[in-house]
Amino acid sequence: MTVRRVSVRMRGLSLRVDLRVLAVLGILGALTLVAFTLNVGRGEFAIAPPDVLAALVGGGDESTRFIVQDLRLPRALTAILVGAALGIAGAIFQDLARNALVSPDVIGISWGASLAAISMIVFGGASGVLTIPLAALGGALGAGVLLYGLAWRGGVQGYRLVLIGIGLTTVFSAGVSYVLTQAVFIELQRAYVWLVGSLNDAGWEHVWPLSATLAVLLPLALALGRQLETLQLGDDVARALGANVERARLALLAVAIVLTGVAVSAAGPIAFVAFFAPHIARRVSDTVSPSGVLPVAAATGAFMVLGADLAGRLLFGATHMPVGIITSIIAAPYFLYLLQRANRIGATG
């Protein structure tokens, strides 16, 4: 029988490490590194890996350095950071709502960001590089506050989050449709590209805020993972175990909302990453504990977005498919698989 869990104890610190989660993280890390190198090396101008490495450290010729350092590197890094942020956010939302079909797209956060961003594109006029991302972030945060406030009734129960969230999604997406009717053609094009989720505009101005946010929120999310674990057992048992249920939920929601907001502001609402990554994480690492699911979902999300960007740039000839289209193509069959599994299991589950 293979050992799955290993206790690590030293000098006041004690942990239980899930070896399978570690193995999965290792594999995903390796895959992401490969995808990263490919992403930076391939494109309209193919650059061999040694030249990529040279350009990264400042050597090589100037045009190669420009392509690597100013175009592809920030784009690949943004892909990783956005994917990781969405993966964690999706995992947190799914556990808080106690519903595996939930994601920030479904409960209004992404659409709140979209409404703000699209409004800025259509009504905002000529603006700086950061105006639309900031609008998107504000939209996500505003949607989050609205979601929490409307779902509050002596506390925030999971099912209320879902129902209010669906309501918000409906309202915001209707708002986006309305705003689009007011747009002229150029704005319309820009709006649609933004809505589908794309890394075309990804630059260093996106990487820094994303990195800073993840550097703070990733460890915070992992630290809150233990409380999320008790919340998984229902509010009553969580309280009985000594967790402060409403405070934990508020903190976790805030983390997930900010992560979503920052991710959407950098690359638009890339479809299904936040939904799909936690599912894969749970399945592949064979665990439901947030201490395992959160990091694996982050790694899965990063790999998913990076891989989708690579596929979008290389597989369709001259046309570059935006990232959001590829992720939709990946996720759609999974929904069919879920449906088929549900039908087979039947009503008794």
Place this chain on the structure above:
Amino acid sequence: MTAPSLRADAVTLAYDEHAVVHDLELDVPPGQITAVVGANGCGKSTLLRALARLMRPSAGSVLLDGASIAGLPTKEVAQRLGILPQSPVAPEGIVVEDLVARGRYPHQKLFRQWSHEDEAAVEAALDVTRMAELRSRPLDGLSGGQRQRAWIAMALAQQTDIMLLDEPTTFLDLAHQIEVLDLLADLVAGHGRTVVMVLHDINQACRYADYVVAMRDGRVHAAGAPGDVVDATLVMEVFGVQARVIEDPVTGTPLCLAAKPRPRSADPALTRRLT
């Protein structure tokens, strides 16, 4: 080590201004099994929730070892008092060992997540509930009795002196009901815990409890040893059922049998109305 005391002191509990429990006094006897019985809606589950600090009394207070439970830090309460609600939820696919390990939460910190005590407590809990062989099985794949034992193991790993259980036997068949109740009896007799459970079956309550609390309309109607308290009058007053109470031939405790079952022959008037 002195046994912990749990007491409800003039407690009134209400949902949205509607009082469900009125001015209730209850001293939970330490080191014994207390069963709370009563008709549906009499407030027994609500009382249990208040004792477990899941609900705040609108008047009066619950006292744990003399101190108001509302004022104590949540984690400290969690180390002394555990509750198992009716139909608890668990994430899909969770494994028995994982569930039991989560009972250690009140004793853990961010960097002390798996101490020797934690490991020992989980092992002991799995042993006592005879779930050690099933430790790697997913909870969903277990029978009702096994699942309930797993949840009790989780509550045991919490290592609280007092355990509160809300209808622990309600969705189980007879064999599993006995299994769970026998386990609880062992815990009290062999390990000195205090158990308070809401039971819907008064005969089980009489068989297993040292102390029966019969509730009616949000008040304690009668409380005491089953032999002292449970008789036909009580059954009528609390459940509204005419019963004969005899001595259980197996255990000697009171056994309540409904006195006037409905006659088998169909009422022609009723049949006419239905067709």
